Amino acid sequence: MAQQETDEQINDGFVVDTEDCEARELAYRERGTARPITVVGNPVLHKECKDVTDFGDELAALIDDMFASQKAAEGVGLAANQIGVDLKVFVYDCPDDEGVRHTGVVVNPVLQDLPADRRILDDSNEGCLSVPTAYASLARPDYAEVHGQDAQGNPIKVRGTGYFARCLQHETDHLYGYLYIDRLSKRDRKDALRQMEEGTPRYETVPNA
Numbered sequence: 348m349a350q351q352e353t354d355e356q357i358n359d360g361f362v363v364d365t366e367d368c369e370a371r372e373l374a375y376r377e378r379g380t381a382r383p384i385t386v387v388g389n390p391v392l393h394k395e396c397k398d399v400t401d402f403g404d405e406l407a408a409l410i411d412d413m414f415a416s417q418k419a420a421e422g423v424g425l426a427a428n429q430i431g432v433d434l435k436v437f438v439y440d441c442p443d444d445e446g447v448r449h450t451g452v453v454v455n456p457v458l459q460d461l462p463a464d465r466r467i468l469d470d471s472n473e474g475c476l477s478v479p480t481a482y483a484s485l486a487r488p489d490y491a492e493v494h495g496q497d498a499q500g501n502p503i504k505v506r507g508t509g510y511f512a513r514c515l516q517h518e519t520d521h522l523y524g525y526l527y528i529d530r531l532s533k534r535d536r537k538d539a540l541r542q543m544e545e546g547t548p549r550y551e552t553v554p555n556a
Contacts, residue, residue, distance in 0.1 A: 360504055361504045361506050362451060362497075362505050364451040365447055365449055365450075368449070371450055372440050375411050376411065376414040378408075379411030379412040379415030380412050380415055382412055383550075383552055384416065384420055384430065384476050384477060384479075384550060384551070384552050384553065385552070385553045386478065386543075386552050386555065387477055387540070387543070389431070389477075389553060389555055392428055392477055392524070393524050393526075394524045395522070395523050396427065396433050396435045396522045397434055397435065399436055399455055399496070402500035406434075406454070406498060407498060409427065409432060410438060410498055412430065413425050413438045414438055414440070416429075416430050418440075419550055420549075420550040421550070423441035423510075423514055424437060424441055424517060425439075427522070428521060429476060429521060435522045436453070436454045437452070437453055437519070437521065438451070439511075441507075441510065441511050442511065443509045443510055443512075444511075449511050451505065452498055453503065453518075453519075454495055454496040456518070456522065457519075458491065458492070459491075459492040459493065461490065466488050467490070468488060469486065469488070469509065470484055470485070471510070475517070475527050475528070478540075479543060479546060479548035480546025480548060481539040483531055483536075483538065485527055485531060487513050487516050489509055490507070490508050490512050491513075492506045492515075493519055528540070
């Protein structure tokens with residue numbers, strides 16, 4: 348598809364995801380339909396998702412819906428299981444700490460282990476569309492690399508710093524069955540769930556049975 352051409356431009360082996368972001372994001376979501384967001388407690392969020400093996404029209408349509416859903420919920424990243432789909436794919440439309448916008452798709456992502464000298468922790472606040480209205484401080488490395496595939500199945504690498512690095516880690520976690528609150532202390536997790544109970548999400552969610 349035409350909007351993938353920029354995604355496939357490579358710089359040092361990494362996708363260039365900072366060009367034509369507005370046009371690419373708009374093209375995705377204009378084709379898509381926003382879906383409600385699954386929330387903590389829904390089984391699809393708490394197990395590893397299936398690998399994507401079919402890179403055809405169904406995947407393309409899912410990606411369009413994910414961009415539409417992400418925009419409707421005012422998010423910066425969205426994993427497929429957050430709209431109830433058991434597949435390893437996430438989308439993002441996220442700034443880094445310098446305000447540079449990054450927009451793209453990663454299928455079958457694998458977060459790369461960092462050497463000790465690259466593991467500089469950033470202890471910033473984190474939230475999640477699947478834990479609406481709740482926020483907690485969580486230390487994560489301020490640099491991240493994810494390897495995976497694009498929507499056509501071609502191998503890609505994505506890297507990010509600061510807030511965008513947090514996004515890449517957060518979304519990859521989702522596809523392996525982890526919410527950010529699973530990485531908190533018991534006390535902080537309990538507080539996040541309390542915040543969620545007391546708040547009202549600004550977007551449509553799927554009620555848990």
